[in-house]
Amino acid sequence: MRILLPLAALALTLLAAPALAGTIEARGAWIRTPPPGAETAAGYATILNRGTLPDRLLGGRTAVASAVAPHQMLMQGGVMRMRPIAGGLLIAARSSVRLEPNADHLMLFGLKRPLRAGQHVRIVLRFAKAGAVPVDFVVMDTPPADPRPHMHM
Numbered sequence: 001m002r003i004l005l006p007l008a009a010l011a012l013t014l015l016a017a018p019a020l021a022g023t024i025e026a027r028g029a030w031i032r033t034p035p036p037g038a039e040t041a042a043g044y045a046t047i048l049n050r051g052t053l054p055d056r057l058l059g060g061r062t063a064v065a066s067a068v069a070p071h072q073m074l075m076q077g078g079v080m081r082m083r084p085i086a087g088g089l090l091i092a093a094r095s096s097v098r099l100e101p102n103a104d105h106l107m108l109f110g111l112k113r114p115l116r117a118g119q120h121v122r123i124v125l126r127f128a129k130a131g132a133v134p135v136d137f138v139v140m141d142t143p144p145a146d147p148r149p150h151m152h153m
């Protein structure tokens with residue numbers, strides 16, 4: 001029995017590994033259909049952090065754009081402008097952040113091909129702690145009906 005105990009502990013560790021890797025989850029991910037010829041597009045999603053530590057969304061990569069970065073909106077001289085979020089987008093422990101139009105969003109730069117409504121675009125999001133998280137974004141003309149998450153923790 002003394003030999004079996006460490007093996008049991010190892011088995012538990014192996015079982016726990018996938019759960020640890022899944023602390024970050026994106027729901028209702030979509031990209032607004034960019035106008036023809038556009039070089040940029042904006043992506044939105046609700047990002048859940050089930051972990052006990054805060055994390056940061058640093059950026060991402062995708063085949064359809066040359067760069068992906070989290071952006072924020074701010075008023076400047078009465079005009080809404082957007083700019084990169086320094087240090088990445090914070091997602092507090094056991095919390096969620098909603099990326100949506102006229103608020104924080106994911107900016108796609110240097111579109112390599114036109115995006116049309118109904119297409120699926122894979123973006124591998126990059127987090128400071130969770131690392132690479134692949135997310136399926138759907139190209140849509142209008143926001144999805146209700147992407148609000150129901151969190152069970």
Ligand SMILES: [Cu+2]
Pocket residue numbers: 042071072082083105106107
């Ligand atoms: Cu932007």
